[in-house]
Amino acid sequence: MTDLARDGTHPGAPPPGVTMSAPDVDTHCPYCALQCGMTLRATPQRVEVRSRQFPTNRGGLCQKGWTAAELLDHPDRLTTPLVRDPHTAQxxxxxxxxxxxxxxxxxxxxxxxxxxxxxxxxxxxxxxxxxxxxxxxxxxxxxxxRNIDYNGRFCMSSAAAAGNRAFGIDRGLPFPLADLAGADTLLLVGANVAETMPPLVRYLVEQKARGGNLIVIDPRVTATARQATLHLQPMPGTDLAVANALLHIAVTEGWVDKDYVETRTAGFDAVRRSVAGYWPAQVERLSGVPVADLETAARALGTAGTAIILTARGAEQHAKGVDTVTAFINLALALGLPGRPGSGYGCLTGQGNGQGGREHGQKADxxxxxxxxxxxxxxxxxxxxxxxxxxxxxxxxxxxxxxxxxxxxxxxxxxxxxxxxxxxxxxxxxxxxxxxxxxxxxxxxxxxxxxxxxxxxxxxxxxxxxxxxxxTMTNLEGRVLRxxxxxxxxxxxxxxxxxxxxxxxxxxxxxxxxxxxxxxxxxxxxxxxxxxxxxxxxxxxxxxxxxxxxxxxxxxxxxxxxxxxxxxxxxxxxxxxxWPCPAEDRPGTPRLFAETFPTPDGRARFLPVEHRPAAEEVCPEYPLYLTTGRVLAQYQSGAQTRRIGPLRTAAPNAFLELHPDLASRLGVADGDEVTVHSRRGEMRAPARLSDTIRADTVFAPFHWGGAARANSLTNDALDPTSKMPEFKVCAVRVERA
Structure with a gap:
């Protein structure tokens, strides 16, 4: 696991300068939806962070968690209201x-x-x-x-909409996180947990140590993809076609769980007909994923004793994100995974209270x-x-x-x-x-x-x-925490x-x-x-x-x-x-769907979905795909993490990741300033050359503002159901600055 932490720290050990101390207050990390357990102690000099045993992180913290208390007494901390003076405009x-x-x-x-x-x-x-x-x-x-909404619309809305229409409920993981370690096959779609949720990686390590298959679908060879037994590297925006191809193969090879489909679902025939046209050779031409890899992935899922499919922002932040998630849910249902012990479909919630935040009233609908x-x-x-x-x-x-x-x-x-x-x-x-x-x-x-x-x-x-x-917070499992x-x-x-x-x-x-x-x-x-x-x-x-x-x-x-x-x-x-937990004398519900789905007839819904191009395709003026995401040491818009010294040292600035072959054609060397243009704006950042990205694609992290703001470029095309913007793919042009 040591190669997963670019800052050189192990997820279970404190970084230099952080002391392990006696417990004082048990709480949870303020960052991602893993909501790792931690203990805080106030000393005369500062607040100290200590890890603690909790079911999700099992004592591990990432560098963001270890340094979370540094912002409490930061000199940038606001301690008085500010108003704009009408005369000075300050x-x-x-x-x-x-x-x-x-x-x-x-x-x-x-x-x-x-x-x-x-x-x-x-x-x-x-x-x-x-x-x-x-x-x-x-x-x-x-x-x-009526005008209230929240930034979770930019995070979980596509997975939520897909889950609601297929299962009748939206809970990120309908099973405990620990189930991941026991899956014979685990498919991660658009999820780079090694950088976004490092303590979760211990479950992947356990899963592989048991001899399990770890399959990652991502346009980049991320830190997570490097741990995979199989990495599918599609062109951005083609995940839906890949999912339909996997289901096509499962149908052809006879891996569909017919009894499960007949007794627990509705609508399979329409989906079976729709995926009939997604021949692996056709999807290879469309996505760039080789036929052999599609077949290997489908076999690993279709013949596994237990299997779990997880999606994350890479698959969801598209103008067709709901349909893309639906395609992977269709695959999971056809294989009989949801509600089966040790198996299922889930999505990895991003923000700290991304689950609870969308449950109790700050969402527009x-x-x-x-x-x-x-x-x-x-x-x-x-x-x-x-x-x-x-x-x-x-x-x-x-x-x-x-x-x-x-x-x-x-x-x-x-x-x-x-x-x-x-x-x-x-x-x-x-x-x-x-x-x-x-x-x-x-x-x-x-x-x-x-x-x-x-x-x-x-x-x-x-x-x-x-x-x-x-x-209280509600983590990615639907576990309500204090x-x-x-x-x-x-x-x-x-x-x-x-x-x-x-x-x-x-x-x-x-x-x-x-x-x-x-x-x-x-x-x-x-x-x-x-x-x-x-x-x-x-x-x-x-x-x-x-x-x-x-x-x-x-x-x-x-x-x-x-x-x-x-x-x-x-x-x-x-x-x-x-949750759900309807009464104080009733237990909570760590696993959903064991016997029924919360739909009118108790059955999960298949829905046929078709691949369609990205809202904005490449062209001679904008010949490259841009995709965006996170890096290990920063979080969301960076307003917090960019102010923390060790995190700023680990990830001091934005960058544009591009393949050496592309850089050579552009006359760009590693570290050169480049300007990236889209139809909506531009950003400026140093080039970072890497052969882990496709030669037709560039990547930028979205944690910085100003001239390095990646979201100056991204497309505001919206998914018609979830209203999720198309963050993950747009057409750009790159020039040496």
Whole structure:
């Protein structure tokens, strides 16, 4: 495993300068959805990180986890609100009263003039369950706006949509992570876990040590692909065709589990007919994957005693991402994998609370418990908990990119409140989104550093970090975990829950929000089903996360993501509780689909899907494919990790990875500055030559802003179902700078 860590550290050992110390507070890493267990201790000099045994990471941490506490006392930490001075146009320190009053006053004026939907909210997949829930409630009850979405739309939406329509439920892994180690064959599609989730690699090592087959599908020879027994290296945007070819071979060779298909699924005949045309030789010409490799992969899956198929962003961040995931689900269903012990299909959730963040209300079309916002029964249930009339809840809003891109239009938002996101760096076609944000009458950003988005804001609200607040997260397995505070926030800093509660009090206390109403015609009169009165608009925004979680449990009760039986005490006692868990005397559900699927007839759904080209193909002017992704030492938009010394040393700047043959044709040497052009913008970065990438493809990490911003190039074409942008492939031209 040592070759997997470019920084030279083993995932289970601390880097230089990090001491192992006695336990103080047990919590979880603030970064990816693996949510590794760790212990924090406060010393007079700093906060120390120690690994701990937890079912997911088993004592291991990556370099990001080991250094996570360095940001807590970083000199860039914001400790006072900032407001933009109308005379100097510069941000200046302000009191909390001045900052919050300015936000509330501006929202009031805009909603009076332009209506409730003139205010928009943009959340994040790193927010705790409590904050995601409170943010969704604040938007719908206090602001009465339909315009709320979050950056998880850029992460998990395609896999979520595909899972919902095939299985009737979206839970990233419908089985515990430990199952990976026992699979005879494990297929990873568009997943570079060695760099994105290093402690997970121990499961791959165990799986291979048992003699298992590890198959990786990726256009690059990544650190994960180097560990594979078989690596399929397709042209970007052709994963769907590869999946259909694998199913074609399985049908031809008789590896379909006929009994499973007949008794547990519906729609196979249409899929069987659709994949009949995906001859391996045809797919080789289309994707570049040799016929022999397609056949070897299909045989390894079709003849395995146990097999697991996992997809990740490489397959999903496309304008056909839902169909691509569906194609791999079709393959899994045909082989009889979902619900079988040690087998199944799953997707690897990315952000720390990417799972819980999309379950409880900050997504444009959803209410808590993963309920649809256009379902009358769902609206009635949640309205009862919130103490408002169902008719007063707004309908579905715009997806994340559509919401951001609508700024400046006659009916678009005029104010935007951002919590836990940095769209100036992370949104596709980022230059356009940056200009859109500049058209706002009011941009409010709640963050703990001055990110690229916060630097544009009219009001910046300094908020607590992960080690300074309690709450819950839901990891990639659907395991609800406890985040515990080591210490209170610094003086002058408030939690997100406090910010939401203070804004709600100001808006409702003055009768301002909701276009002149108090946010609900039955404020304070509806009950939540427990015999207690639900709070009305603004009257029930507690700052205590335990109280928020108890309300979340009631709001989610009976929904797909049912947390009613999950309590903080149970989480502590059981190393987390898997949802659905409908009652306190019922166990959680670590494995789904053992007997049935949560669909109307209990059967999983096959859906025929056809390959189609990328939204933007190469041409003489833009002759190369660009694909984007992450590197080991950085995370998401980099606003946090680029400020941490060891991580900055390990990955100091962006780069463009290209094949030596391509570099030779372009007259580019390793380390030369290159400019990359697309139809939407350009980026500038040093060249990094590598023979591990296809000669028709270049790769750029997306963690940097400014001139090195990869998302200046990426395509904003959207999947018609999930509204996922096509981050993973676009046409570019590369020149020596």
């Amino acid at each position: 941000l200046r320190p302000a009191t909390w009263d001045e900052a919050l009053d300015r936000v509330a006053r501006t929202i009031t004026g805009l909603q009076t003039a332009y209506g409730p939907d003139s205010i928009a909210v943009f959340g994040g997949g790193g927010l705790t369950n409590e904050k995601a829930y409170a943010l969704g409630k604040f938007a719908r009850v206090t602001l009465r706006t 959803q209410l808590p418990g993963y309920r649809r916002i256009d379902d009358p029964a769902a609206r009635a249930h949640v309205a009862g908990v919130w103490g408002v009339h169902p008719d007063d809840l707004p309908g579905p809003g715009l997806s994340a990119y559509e919401l951001l891109d609508s700024i400046g239009s006659p009916t678009g938002p005029r104010a935007l409140l951002v919590f836990g996101s940095n769209p100036v760096v992370s949104a596709p076609r980022a230059g356009r989104i940056q200009r859109r944000l500049g058209d706002l009458d009011l941009l409010v950003v709640a963050d703990f550093v001055l990110s690229e988005t916060a630097a544009m804001a009219d009001v910046v609200l300094p908020t607590a970090q992960w080690a300074e607040e309690d709450g 985040r515990r505070a080591l210490r209170p926030p610094p003086a002058g800093v408030r939690t997100d829950l406090s910010v939401i509660a203070e804004l709600a009090r100001r808006l409702v206390g003055d009768g301002m929000a909701g276009n002149g109403t108090t946010g609900g015609r039955t404020t304070g009169s509806a009950t939540d089903g427990s015999g207690t009165t639900g709070g009305g608009a603004g009257s029930s925004f507690p700052e205590d996360p335990r109280l928020v979680f108890d309300e979340l449990r009631r709001a989610s009760a009976g929904g797909i993501a049912d947390y009613a039986g999950v309590t903080w005490d149970r989480i502590d006692a059981e190393d987390g509780v898997f």
